[in-house]
Amino acid sequence: MRALAALFRRELRLSNRAGGGGAMGVVFFLILVTITPFAIGPDLNLLARIGPAILWIAALLSTLLGLDRLFMSDHEDGSLDLLEMSDAPMELVVLVKCLAHWAVTGLPLVVATPLFGLMLALEGDALWGVAASLAAGTPALTFIGAIGAALTVSLRRGGLLMAILVLPFTVPVLIFGVSAASAASGGTVPFLTPFLILCALSLGSMALAPFAAAAALRSGD
Secondary structure: OHHHHHHHHHHHHHHHHOOOOHHHHHHHHHHHHHHHHHHHOOOHHHHHHHHHHHHHHHHHHHHHOOHHHOOHHHHHHOHHHHHHHOOOOHHHHHHHHHHHHHHHHHHHHHHHHHHHHHHHOOOHHHHHHHHHHHHHHHHHHHHHHHHHHHHOOOOOOOHHHHHHHHHHHHHHHHHHHHHHHHHHOOOOOOOHHHHHHHHHHHHHHHHHHHHHHHHHHHHHO
């Protein structure tokens, strides 16, 4: 546990050094949210209706922004080989790296969502509904993306390929995330139903993705 805690702290420091860490994701998130009203127009009712979907798509793209570097930097400097030879199971190493990545990239998006939602004319219930759904669903995006990052770790400039591999598998998370966020502001479906499914997707990906990513890393060597 001491080694895994040290690895977690190391990942936090490295993430903040590499391209600004969470700040880069938040800025990209802000840019996507800002340009949407220019494309759609100043219709506040329309923006409020599609606002949860816009925030979720922006969060998805922002989460994938730095996932290609999740294992690549360790692969390039040889740290990945040392991690594989350590006493800690590779599955736990992947789990810790994913949690650190979510803490640096996903958590700031959740915190910034209520503020950015105001730019899309969302009301109070909708703002907190989107924030809660992102808090429950962004871990699933990180863990699913970790599998794609592990599969493309040995490829140069594999970021585009990783996105192509990962995006289809994020569709269920996106569907239930938008459903939960929309239900928070009123609708025929209660908020708790899609929210619990979203939590189940995150827990399921957290349980299965480390094994799949660790197997991909071993086969890539």
